Amino acid sequence: MAINQYILPAEWHRQSCVQLTWPHEETDWLPYLDDITETFVQIAKAVAQYESLVIAAKYPERVRELLEDSLSDDEMSRVSIVECDNNDTWARDHAFITLVPVLDNDTKAAASDASGAEAGQAPCRLLDFRFNGWGEKFAADKDNLINSTLYNKGVFHGERVDYDDFVLEGGSIESDGRGTILTTSVCLMAPHRNQPMTREQVEQTLLERLCARKIVWFDHGQLIGDDTDGHIDTIVRLCPNNTLLYVGCDDESDPQFADLKALELQLQKATDADGNPYRLLKLPMPDAIYDEDDRLPATYANFLILNGAVIVPTYNQDANDARALELVAEAFPGYDIIGIDSCTIVRQHGSIHCLTMQYPEEVCR
Template structure:
C-alpha cells in the first residue's frame, strides 16, 4: 500500500507555534520598544491554546522571556508552555525560514527547505541554519527533519489539507529562487515533497511594499477545503485595483476536485499605511494565523478593522477571533502570519 504524504491545512490540530524573536542585530533594532509588545501579545495568545517555541540570538533576553511567559501561563492555568532555544538569526520571519511539516500516514516529518531571503534581497545565512539549531536542541522530539535542496518559503504556499496547494506564479517562478526549474519541474517537486496533487496558480495580485514577490498568505487563504478568502481593492484610483481585480477573476475560475467553484469571501481593504520614508506598506487582513480554537487576526488601527473582525468571525464561527494590532510589524513589510510557523499535533511536547 502506497504511503500518502500531505501538507496539513493550518486548521489541523497543532502542538506549537514557532517564533523567532527580534533582537538588536535585526532590522528591528531601532524600534524594539514598539515591536516587542506585539510579539508578547502574539505569544500570550498562543499560550492560551498550545505550546510556543521561541528562538533568540540574545540569550539573556531569551531566558527572561521563557521565565516570564511560563510564569504567566502557569498563573493563568493555561495549557501552553514556552520552549526557548538560543540560536542566531538574521531576522524574525519564521513563516519563511521555519520548518514546513508534512504528514505521511499521520506521522510528521519536518522539511528544512533552503531559504535565501526572498531571492537574495537581505542577509540569510543564519536564518537558513535556524531549523537545524531547533532540531538539534530537541524541540521536535522524535520527529525527523529532512534537508531539502529547494528554496521554498512557508508564506508562499497554502494547503487545503487534502492535496491541493494555492500559490502565486510571481513568487514560485521567479528566477532568483530555483533558477534552473520551470513550472513543470516545480510542480513535480511540490508533488514529491508536499504531496501536492493539484496546484492552483494565481497569476495576478500584489501588495506595494511587499518584499516576498507576492506571497499567497498576503493575498488569498484557504479557510476550508471549499472556501477561499482574499483581499480586494474597491478604489479604482488605487494602484492595486487592476491587479487585485484580475486576481479575483483567477479565483473565480478555480474549481474544486468535483468541478464546482470555490466559495469566495472578500476581505476589507485597509486605509493605506506608510513608512517613515513615505513608502506604502503591505497591510493585509489575509495575514491571519489559525491556531487550536482561535484565529489571531492582524489589525492596524484603521476604520476597516471592525469589518475585518466581523468577516473573519463569520468565516470561523467555532474559533475565538483575537485581533492584534500589527501596525509595528508592517513597518518592516510583514504581518502576523509572517512571523509565525505552526507545528502539527504530536511534535512539540513539554
C-alpha cells in the same frame, strides 16, 4: 506501518505548537525594537492561551524575563525558549514545512484497537527547504540554520528531510489538507529562487515533495511594498469548508485595483483537486499605510490559525478592522477571533502569519 501517503495538512489541522523567532538589536527591528518586542509579547501570550509555543532566541534569558512579566504561570508552562542565532524573525519562511502521514483504512482500524506504542503513527516529515532571503534580497545564512539547530536540540520530533536544493518559503504556499496547494507564479518564478527551472518543473517538484494532487497558480495580487515577490499568505487564505478569504480592492484610484481585480477573476474560476469551486469572502483593503514615501503591504489575510482561535492583524482602522474580524469569524465559526495591532510589524513589510509557523500534532512534545 502501512502508509498510503503523506499530506501537507491545512493550518486548522490540530496543532502541537507554534514557532516564533525573536527580534533583537542586531536585526532590522532596531529602530523600533521596544515596539516590536511588545507586539511579540502579545502574540506569545495569545498563542500560549491555546497551545504550546517554541521561541528561537539569540538571547533566551532576556526573552524569558520579558514573558514572565506578562504571561501567567499556566501560559509560561507552555513556552519553550531555545538559544538560536538569527538574521531576522520571519519564521513562516525559514521554519520547517511539515507533512503528516495518511494511514490506509486497515491501518487506521488496527491503530484504533491498539494502545500505547502500538497505536503510534509513523513520524511526521519535517521538510527543510532552503531559505535565501526571498531571492537573495537579505542575509539569511543564520535563519537557514535555525531548523537544524532546533531539530538537533530535540525540540521537534519527526523525520527531517533535507531539501536544501530547492528554495521554498512557507508563506508562498497554502494547503487544504486534501491535496490542493495554492501558490503564486509571481513568487515562485521570481529571480534568484530556483532558476533555471521552468514553471512545469517547479510544479512537479511541489507535487512530489508536498505529496499534493493539484497546484493552483495565481498570477496576480502582489501588494505594493511586498519584499516576498507575492506570497500567497498576504492575499489568499484557505479556510474550512472550501472557503477562501482574499484581499479585495474597491477603490479604482488605488494603484493595486486592476491587479487585485484580475486576482478576483482567477479566484472565481479556481477549483480544488476534486474539481470543486470555492466560496469566496472578500476582505477589505486597509487604508494605505506609509513609511515616509513608501507604501507598506498591509493586509488582513496574514492571520494565524490556532487550536480554537485565529489571530488577525489590525491597523488602527476601526471600520476596516471590524469588517475584517467579522469576515474571519464567518470563515471560522466557533473559533475565538483575536485582533492584534500590526502597525509595527508592517514597517518591516510583513504581518502576524509571516512571523509564525504552526506544527501539527506529534511534532512538539
